Amino acid sequence: MTAFDFDQITDRRGTMSLKYDFARARGVREDALPLWVADMDFPTAPCVTEALHRAVDHGIFGYTDVDAGDPENDYVWAIRSWYRERFHYEVQPDWLVCTPGVVFAIVQAIRACTAPGDRVLIQQPVYYPFFDEIRLNGRTPVSSDLVLRDGRYEIDFEDFERKAADPGVKLFLLCNPHNPGGRSWTREELIRLGEICLREGVTVLSDEIHSDFVFSGHTHQVFAGIRRDFELNTITCTAPTKTFNLAGLQISNIFIASPALRRRFLREVDAAGYSQPNVMGLIACRAAYEGGAEWLEALKLYLRANIDYVRAYVDDRIPGITAIDSEATYLVWLDCRGLGLSVDELEDLVQNGARLWLDSGRIFGKSGEGFQRINCACPRSVLERAMDQLRSAVEALRK
Numbered sequence: 001m002t003a004f005d006f007d008q009i010t011d012r013r014g015t016m017s018l019k020y021d022f023a024r025a026r027g028v029r030e031d032a033l034p035l036w037v038a039d040m041d042f043p044t045a046p047c048v049t050e051a052l053h054r055a056v057d058h059g060i061f062g063y064t065d066v067d068a069g070d071p072e073n074d075y076v077w078a079i080r081s082w083y084r085e086r087f088h089y090e091v092q093p094d095w096l097v098c099t100p101g102v103v104f105a106i107v108q109a110i111r112a113c114t115a116p117g118d119r120v121l122i123q124q125p126v127y128y129p130f131f132d133e134i135r136l137n138g139r140t141p142v143s144s145d146l147v148l149r150d151g152r153y154e155i156d157f158e159d160f161e162r163k164a165a166d167p168g169v170k171l172f173l174l175c176n177p178h179n180p181g182g183r184s185w186t187r188e189e190l191i192r193l194g195e196i197c198l199r200e201g202v203t204v205l206s207d208e209i210h211s212d213f214v215f216s217g218h219t220h221q222v223f224a225g226i227r228r229d230f231e232l233n234t235i236t237c238t239a240p241t242k243t244f245n246l247a248g249l250q251i252s253n254i255f256i257a258s259p260a261l262r263r264r265f266l267r268e269v270d271a272a273g274y275s276q277p278n279v280m281g282l283i284a285c286r287a288a289y290e291g292g293a294e295w296l297e298a299l300k301l302y303l304r305a306n307i308d309y310v311r312a313y314v315d316d317r318i319p320g321i322t323a324i325d326s327e328a329t330y331l332v333w334l335d336c337r338g339l340g341l342s343v344d345e346l347e348d349l350v351q352n353g354a355r356l357w358l359d360s361g362r363i364f365g366k367s368g369e370g371f372q373r374i375n376c377a378c379p380r381s382v383l384e385r386a387m388d389q390l391r392s393a394v395e396a397l398r399k
């Protein structure tokens with residue numbers, strides 16, 4: 001029994017929620033149970049809500065900023081303590097750049113580290129904005145696809161090295177931990193990637209937004225924390241928004257140790273017209289990092305049990321679907337290839353047969369075809385309903 005009740009259902013409809021209120025706009029049937037985009041159906045930690053209430057009562061929401069160079073600054077202090085205590089990573093105050101989101105930071109990094117026409121390396125299947133933003137910014141994505149071996153994604157280092165050696169490749173977008181593959185990369189794997197990138201003159205952007213959701217038996221390794229030469233070649237993207245369900249508050253914290261890289265990044269942030277961060281985002285982030293650890297530990301236990309429930313359910317009761325283990329993230333990657341359906345037939349089964357709104361594997365790259373991603377950050381009873389609906393739809397296929 002924990003002090004926090006994650007079984008409670010909170011009605012999110014009519015709150016301008018992307019997950020719940022945009023089915024029709026996105027061509028999805030209205031009665032589909034939404035388990036897609038990566039936010040959670042749980043209220044944030046009480047300490048965050050309390051801090052936000054105090055800010056609302058203050059009533060002034062003018063321009064707000066963080067003095068990143070000041071080690072005594074409360075916001076900077078909260079971030080540094082979180083990374084030191086949880087990941088043994090020492091962030092220097094002047095490395096910090098606040099942006100309204102990690103995807104925004106990825107775009108600035110693409111623009112700062114590459115020129116139009118350059119290539120950017122990714123590892124599909126991967127969080128789809130990686131591919132999309134490279135393309136939208138006039139660069140070319142190159143994927144060194146992950147390899148699914150015995151139910152676990154691995155890196156094909158030979159392929160990765162060959163692709164990194166292409167002189168057109170200037171940047172690597174690392175998803176650490178990996179969404180949707182659920183891998184928490186080991187230190188050894190990260191060292192191999194980092195050494196290849198250094199050798200080939202490829203800058204690394206390490207997207208660590210899911211790092212707080214690495215489950216027991218695995219340890220999150222901050223990529224830049226492995227070695228000083230890695231650190232000087234890396235842009236590390238972090239945020240409290242997945243961890244504490246704050247995506248609507250638009251705040252992320254980017255660490256860039258290299259002064260030259262930071263200058264280039266900041267120039268792009270300026271060019272994008274962004275200056276001061278969202279005051280509510282700052283307040284929520286600080287409160288979460290200062291007081292949210294106990295809530296997070298309870299949440300992780302709940303999420304792990306949800307993931308285990310989904311895995312056991314498909315293994316035992318839905319022939320043709322297997323769940324890739326999530327070493328990290330609250331997302332489960334369902335391998336539906338055993339159903340023998342085409343990509344469109346699988347979509348139809350999920351949406352119209354099971355009345356579920358999941359993320360189709362196809363958006364994560366060609367290697368995602370035949371997969372579906374399910375978001376397990378919801379009360380267990382919702383997942384139970386979802387799994388029953390999926391099972392019934394698969395059973396109906398066989399009739």
Ligand SMILES: Cc1ncc(COP(=O)(O)O)c(C=O)c1O
Binds near residue numbers: 102103252
């Ligand atoms: C790997 C990864 N990076 C970034 C994001 C989104 O970050 P933001 O909302 O800060 O742009 C997500 C959200 O699902 C994600 O999974």
